[in-house]
């Protein structure tokens with residue numbers, strides 16, 4: 001058998017599955033992405049097997065020389081079974097991953113939460129090199145986090161530690177989260193739920209201010225059509241109402257970040273996810289401005305991840321690299 005030295009990193013999201021083949025040091029040699037095949041629970045593992053074979057073919061690497069397949073996926077997970085349990089963004093109750101992939105490829109296959117993987121990826125490849133205390137936070141369709149504390153990646157009993165999107169930031173529970181509970185951070189500040197926050201606030205805001213706003217004109221008063229990007233685009237054009245709402249969302253984000261800082265005491269927080277990556281200044285400035293009002297611990301550096309959209313793939317590769325050492 002040939003020497004096992006290549007690694008596959010997989011970033012499994014609700015819409016896309018992204019994957020890359022890397023060398024033993026984690027240098028990416030080939031990359032691809034496809035829409036997630038949601039025709040059945042089994043289709044997803046079959047799709048990953050197919051992608052692994054394509055990546056190997058394109059790079060002239062034999063499947064037998066793969067050291068491992070590391071899958072970074074949104075949860076909730078059962079890491080012992082290597083499966084997703086009632087995943088919030090896929091239409092199945094149970095999605096087995098590591099066993100069917102290992103059976104078909106005969107390659108060690110690992111699964112961890114995508115944000116935990118991202119924290120690991122940040123530490124090995126990104127801004128977290130040499131740091132023992134760092135947190136990764138994603139503000140995208142949902143909100144999630146991964147934490148390395150005293151050099152240890154936090155996983156939890158089922159692999160769902162640091163599910164910070166479901167921290168309660170509003171005890172009155174005005175908005176309902178995708179998980180079914182009320183008042184969670186994600187219910188106010190994630191890409192999917194920012195429109196709910198804006199709709200709620202527009203009912204409370206002065207009618208005149210509302211009618212004059214660029215945001216209201218942009219969506220022609222059709223509040224059901226509102227997207228989070230409508231809000232950020234109107235704010236970038238200087239719309240007063242939109243800037244106010246972005247600032248309010250920033251205060252809520254600052255509360256979330258402060259909870260994280262008080263809980264994990266990191267020296268660095270890196271931020272990813274499409275909402276943050278596309279609107280870096282509008283998201284990060286209010287967090288940096290307000291976080292001190294809520295955090296007790298010495299503040300960490302807060303920056304956007306230098307790994308951008310590839311952080312999930314690097315996370316997947318990192319799982320295999322870490323388990324080897």
Ligand SMILES: [Zn+2]
Pocket residue numbers: 165166177178179180181184186
């Ligand atoms: Zn929730």
